[in-house]
Amino acid sequence: MNILGISAHYHDSAAALVVDGVPVCAVQEERLSRHKGDPAFPLLAIESCLQHVGIEPNELDAVVFYERPMLKFDRILTCALRAFPQSWRAFPKAMKNSLGEKVWIRGIISSHLGVPGRKVLFTEHHQSHAAAAFLTAPTCRAAIMTADAVGEWATLSVGDGERLANGPTTIRRFREIRFPHSLGMLYSTFTAYLGFKVNEDEYKVMGLAAYGQPTLVEQVRKLIRRTPDGAFALDLNYFEFHTTAEHCYSSRFIELFGPSRNPYEPIDLDTEEGRRFADCAASVQRVLEDTLVQLARALHEETGLPDLCLGGGVALNGVANARILAESGFERVFVPPAPGDAGCAIGAALYCDRICFGNPDRDLPDHPFWGPSVDGSELARLAREDGHFVEDCYDDALIDQIADDLAADRIVGWMEGALEFGPRALGHRSILAAPHTTEMRDRLNREIKYREPFRPFAPVVPLEVAARYFDIPPGGTRLARFMSGVFPVRREWRSRLQAITHVDGTARVQVLEPAMAPRLHALLEAYGQRTGIPVLLNTSFNLAGEPIVNRAVEGYSTFLRCRIDVLVAGETRVMKRTSAMTKTPVNTLKKEVA
């Protein structure tokens, strides 16, 4: 049975193809259209999925859309009527922004793909999030919590799921919290207030939070109060997102927190204003964490289950995830590689397969690499035409060469196998570098990533030695599998891991099991043999404002436009002539560590 899942028309559209119960391909439209966060109907992603298995649209048994447009329409209309007359100007814009073409989605899918309307099915938004989190996790029974800005009505849901080898799969929802009461909208409101892009830059708030003190927690608590039933409610006097598409926050919000940040001015943490913004970030982060921990703890008490699956965009908050693991009582917390709306494409297809069609349970591959594969020969051809230094080398020789490059402080663009699905580079489209010095961090920020200096870089470390460098609690390696948790760097290693240690001594570490990305794992070991520390800085392979690279040509274009020294795709290694001429620095680390 061939089931295509689609998420589209909000932000970060994606398609995923499930064949006989197993995902075979999933890709975000932005990776193919090269338009970051592309919200368009994902025609390129759909084509890529169908091509991957060599089928035509008429061979699809179902096409599943990741939410129910009429429920969303109901929510927007109801909110507009409640807020009338303030909302009458905003209503058409809200309709366009939040709903757009979705109302007609059955017809759009049907006409684009030529499939009959009866084959087009719908799941609820939070069902899609729940399915993406639970059905891809290696657990047969778990509590499930999903949290985001908003889907149709739900903004947070709690429930459980069960997979039986010879029986039905169930995903139950116990309760939900409904719009406009939303943890995601609370966080996004601060994202806007702090001058960042909503739905895109929430992780910058988390990064900034480490520079501040939660001195404004009491003020943030005025915005969100706990209700007697254990849920929460926003005080809508401080917000405007529910009445207008123009602003997230009201004048009362400004009275409480002071003037908002101008997005075009850098945050200067040496000024009082800069510190106020950092304190705002720290305070909303603390309140978000506290609320999620309390909700998760109650869910643990209710279910008595050891495993929790987390879904929705809020599950991208690695600091909150680590606190949930530490404080909620759950022994393991699973977050999929794409917990946000793109991941709903997989979730919708799997939900449909297991629950709508009642197909048998399957154990799924436990990795994020669902996209198109990179072609090293394409890179070799392009680079030779341009007169670069090109080598084709294989297996150990390639790994040794790249390890030498990294030990010589060269920055490496690393492309390998199938593209990651989700926002994180997990070892197939990464920029890799030595993690030891602040100079390397500053060089990456200045010459390659062009981003705010307060944002940390992440490390990758082999599973076998992760505990030596990072203070990862029991169950934490699971969160760290897809970079979904933030954990302390061990104090004694911080001075030698400066480029990946955040200001508060933590890192969003990826713990790599050999089977998931064998070549990167081999590279870490080879690097460790040279330097004594098998840890690399691993950041997504893209420039600011661009999506992560997909094909070799995009990696090559990025390589040409910034100061990456070495580019690898499959078996092909390309080095800039200027990088080849730089003197190899003497490696001092080897002597320091036995």
Ligand SMILES: [Fe+2]
């Ligand atoms: Fe969502």
